[in-house]
Amino acid sequence: MGVKQRTKSLKARNNKLSDSFYQLEVLNNHHGHSADIPDFSNRIAEAGFEDGLNIQSLDTFQINIGKLCNQACAHCHVDAGPDKKVENMDRATLETCLSIIRDHDFKNVDITGGAPEMNPHFRWFVQECFKLGKNIMVRCNLTIIMAHEKYHDLPAFYAAHKVNVISSLPYFTKSRTDSQRGDGVFNDSIKALQLLNEVGYGIEGTELRLDLVYNPSGAFLPAPQNELEGEFKRQLKRRYGIQFNSLFVITNLPISRFLDYLIETDNYDRYMQELSSAFNPGTLEGLMCRSTLSISWDGYIYDCDFNQMLDLKSQIRENHISDFNAEALLNRKVVLNQHCYGCTAGAGSSCGGEIVH
Numbered sequence: 001m002g003v004k005q006r007t008k009s010l011k012a013r014n015n016k017l018s019d020s021f022y023q024l025e026v027l028n029n030h031h032g033h034s035a036d037i038p039d040f041s042n043r044i045a046e047a048g049f050e051d052g053l054n055i056q057s058l059d060t061f062q063i064n065i066g067k068l069c070n071q072a073c074a075h076c077h078v079d080a081g082p083d084k085k086v087e088n089m090d091r092a093t094l095e096t097c098l099s100i101i102r103d104h105d106f107k108n109v110d111i112t113g114g115a116p117e118m119n120p121h122f123r124w125f126v127q128e129c130f131k132l133g134k135n136i137m138v139r140c141n142l143t144i145i146m147a148h149e150k151y152h153d154l155p156a157f158y159a160a161h162k163v164n165v166i167s168s169l170p171y172f173t174k175s176r177t178d179s180q181r182g183d184g185v186f187n188d189s190i191k192a193l194q195l196l197n198e199v200g201y202g203i204e205g206t207e208l209r210l211d212l213v214y215n216p217s218g219a220f221l222p223a224p225q226n227e228l229e230g231e232f233k234r235q236l237k238r239r240y241g242i243q244f245n246s247l248f249v250i251t252n253l254p255i256s257r258f259l260d261y262l263i264e265t266d267n268y269d270r271y272m273q274e275l276s277s278a279f280n281p282g283t284l285e286g287l288m289c290r291s292t293l294s295i296s297w298d299g300y301i302y303d304c305d306f307n308q309m310l311d312l313k314s315q316i317r318e319n320h321i322s323d324f325n326a327e328a329l330l331n332r333k334v335v336l337n338q339h340c341y342g343c344t345a346g347a348g349s350s351c352g353g354e355i356v357h
Contacts, residue, residue, distance in 0.1 A: 047281035219267035248353030253342035283348030
């Protein structure tokens with residue numbers, strides 16, 4: 001059941017925005033883009049964080065296991081796609097990650113991509129994390145389950161290893177989902193969700209969590225999470241008999257393919273102004289970058305997945321997992337730039353949805 005690709009990666013299109021340095025230049029008001037907004041560091045200083053954002057804990061070890069994906073979605077901040085065959089974490093790097101997870105008190109292992117399931121070492125890694133008793137989260141695009149028969153058993157595999165499945169679903173209608181993710185995505189996503197329900201995911205009384213992720217289809221802030229969650233639950237249950245646990249609402253950050261979309265549609269300046277105007281100091285305490293490490297496919301350490309895509313490495317000397325230094329990581333400051341307005345706008349945005357409820 002193939003998904004018709006809506007677009008190619010920025011790299012495949014030879015788009016200048018495939019260069020993270022160029023993206024940062026745009027975000028910092030160069031190259032003719034004049035979103036004149038205050039420096040983010042100054043905004044948090046005014047909110048009482050004069051010395052920047054310190055680290056609160058090391059709770060979550062998030063791994064971007066590779067950029068290879070069966071989809072090439074219009075707003076992908078990873079710029080993932082079928083052509084990203086080189087950027088895949090190898091076994092040796094995953095073994096180093098596993099050693100770090102084993103030797104340090106990380107509560108959560110958060111595996112993302114691309115389609116993380118396409119990494120050849122994915123299942124082995126999940127099995128090993130399960131043996132360690134870790135809370136395992138996998139960010140699944142749903143269509144991978146339907147993409148090829150070798151992935152059809154993923155719901156059963158996830159259930160056997162108590163994986164928390166976090167799945168992207170732009171909307172509960174075909175038109176809005178396919179416009180963002182590609183023709184055929186909605187139908188395959190619905191079938192995949194039904195298969196997950198069949199093995200117990202999202203069903204009351206089971207320990208198998210199925211959470212959905214929503215992000216807006218355009219250059220605007222999302223509606224309140226509780227309102228959207230209620231509507232998603234009603235519509236998916238009524239139309240398709242689908243149940244799930246929680247809906248995570250995530251703001252689109254102005255990087256990679258979404259940044260390209262903003263520029264192409266002349267929405268960049270307006271969107272940046274909107275993010276800046278909606279800056280909420282109340283989100284700063286709960287930002288995911290203050291309790292999460294984000295590891296790239298080649299083993300470098302970042303403060304979050306978004307910084308990773310802009311190649312803003314953690315600001316310590318030992319910023320590769322081969323030199324992992326927990327003490328230095330606990331005593332670092334978060335690396336900030338203008339895209340950080342996306343996580344602090346309105347109710348805030350994190351890998352777990354809204355920050356302020």
